[in-house]
Amino acid sequence: MRAMKSKPTVYLGSDHGGYRLKERLREKLADWGYETEDLGDTRLDAHDDYPLYALMVASRVASDRARGKAALGILACRSAGGMVIAANKVPGIRAVAAPDRKSAVHARAHNDSNILALAGDYLNHRQVAAVAKAWLEGRPPKAGRHLRRIGQIGRFETDGIEAVPAVLERTASAANQVAKPLAAASDWVHVDVADGKLVPNTVLVEPSDAAKIQIGAAIEVHLMVEQPARYVAPWVRAGARRLIAHVEAPGIREFLRTAKQGAAKRAGAEVWIAADAATPVAKLRPFLGRVDGVTVMAVTAGHAGQDFQPAALTKISKLKELKPNLPVEVDGGINEWTVTAVRAAGADRLVASSFLKRRKDIAGGIRILKGAAEGGA
Numbered sequence: 001m002r003a004m005k006s007k008p009t010v011y012l013g014s015d016h017g018g019y020r021l022k023e024r025l026r027e028k029l030a031d032w033g034y035e036t037e038d039l040g041d042t043r044l045d046a047h048d049d050y051p052l053y054a055l056m057v058a059s060r061v062a063s064d065r066a067r068g069k070a071a072l073g074i075l076a077c078r079s080a081g082g083m084v085i086a087a088n089k090v091p092g093i094r095a096v097a098a099p100d101r102k103s104a105v106h107a108r109a110h111n112d113s114n115i116l117a118l119a120g121d122y123l124n125h126r127q128v129a130a131v132a133k134a135w136l137e138g139r140p141p142k143a144g145r146h147l148r149r150i151g152q153i154g155r156f157e158t159d160g161i162e163a164v165p166a167v168l169e170r171t172a173s174a175a176n177q178v179a180k181p182l183a184a185a186s187d188w189v190h191v192d193v194a195d196g197k198l199v200p201n202t203v204l205v206e207p208s209d210a211a212k213i214q215i216g217a218a219i220e221v222h223l224m225v226e227q228p229a230r231y232v233a234p235w236v237r238a239g240a241r242r243l244i245a246h247v248e249a250p251g252i253r254e255f256l257r258t259a260k261q262g263a264a265k266r267a268g269a270e271v272w273i274a275a276d277a278a279t280p281v282a283k284l285r286p287f288l289g290r291v292d293g294v295t296v297m298a299v300t301a302g303h304a305g306q307d308f309q310p311a312a313l314t315k316i317s318k319l320k321e322l323k324p325n326l327p328v329e330v331d332g333g334i335n336e337w338t339v340t341a342v343r344a345a346g347a348d349r350l351v352a353s354s355f356l357k358r359r360k361d362i363a364g365g366i367r368i369l370k371g372a373a374e375g376g377a
Contacts, residue, residue, distance in 0.1 A: 008070035010136070011060050012038045013053035013083075018076025018120040019044045021128055025074065025118075028129050034136070050077045054086035054095075054117075061114055062092040073115035074132060080117035087115050091157040094150070099123070101134040108138025110146045148321065156344040163369040164220065165362065166190040166331070166353040168304045170203055172212035182356070183217035185363035190331075190351045191215070191240075195225040198249055199302030210234035220244060222274065222331070222351075224301050227251040229258040236264045244272040244295050247283055256290055272329070276301045277309050281318045288323050295351075298342070299332030304353045308333025313345045320346035339369050 010029055014022040019041060029036050039056045041048045057073040064071035073095075075083040080097035087095035095115035098104035099122065107113040116135045118128055141147045165182040167189060169175040175191065182189050191213065196202040204210070207230050213219070220242035221235045228245035232255065235243065243264065245255045252273070258264065259271040273287050274295035284294060296315050299306035312330060319328050330342045331351040342350055352369060359365040 011057045011073045013057035014076040015050040017078030021076040021120045051086040054083045058087040058090035058093045075117045078121045080119040083117040104135035112140040152344040162349040164188045164190045168192040179215045189217045199224045201302040207234040210238040228255040242270040293327035295329040308338040316345040
């Protein structure tokens with residue numbers, strides 16, 4: 001029986017442990033009006049291997065969905081676990097094992113699962129039919145927290161991220177030296193400035209230090225200072241194309257006024273705002289319509305080498321909900337493990353310091369971060 005146009009094609013796959021289950025289910029699917037395609041195994045073979053059929057079905061479902069075609073998959077083996085593990089290796093696939101009707105409905109309504117795996121050892125034919133029908137008829141989420149969480153998975157699989165190497169040195173001469181290999185490997189270099197008041201460190205503390213900076217790349221300057229407006233003109237003259245000041249700074253409003261007029265305006269420098277690790281998103285909200293981007297600190301601002309604070313992930317996600325098109329940068333604790341979650345949370349750019357400083361091959365380190373962000377280096 002041919003499927004109604006509103007129903008997706010259902011691709012089937014199983015190894016020997018789920019072969020009979022699949023054959024019975026295929027008859028049920030035809031009765032329910034679904035068009036099916038059996039991708040194997042097409043015969044009972046005690047020596048066949050479940051990953052091959054899981055990957056075949058997952059690849060077909062992912063390909064169809066990428067082309068806008070409605071498609072789902074159902075897999076069967078003895079436990080369902082192996083099929084889920086294999087299928088979820090394919091980007092775009094959200095495979096689940098459902099032992100009952102309630103979990104099948106949940107998997108569609110909360111996770112928008114697109115492949116169902118069934119356990120031949122634990123479900124009889126009547127249970128299989130009930131679980132499969134509940135899953136197929138389930139409604140995917142349309143909005144809210146479930147859709148946001150699914151989007152985080154999707155971003156990890158598909159979107160890119162920019163990695164900017166950072167310089168955190170007390171003097172201009174030291175900063176220039178450290179920046180040389182960074183500028184050779186990146187179009188941008190992030191330069192930290194700290195006055196020892198807003199944060200417990202002094203780095204390029206005087207505005208006049210900007211004139212001594214010589215970096216052969218575009219500069220984004222991170223002003224961890226109480227009065228960032230004092231630093232705008234000197235750093236614009238030094239070639240800074242992105243100015244980042246902290247929302248916690250007493251002079252943040254003056255900074256925003258200064259950075260949007262005069263030489264800074266003529267130079268076209270971007271104006272960003274940063275939030276320290278302990279600062280809630282609520283404190284940023286009044287400024288989001290006035291800036292070109294937000295830097296989220298995943299460590300307490302001031303010193304390199306700190307451990308990543310996971311609370312930054314929720315902050316990124318909230319910012320993206322409030323302003324989906326506003327770029328978000330993450331600074332602190334970035335390495336090949338933390339970048340994956342940062343990427344999934346919605347960050348557009350990351351700043352890396354200690355991770356790159358430990359490496360001889362800076363360009364290779366940047367590639368690792370970008371590769372990890374895209375699903376593995």
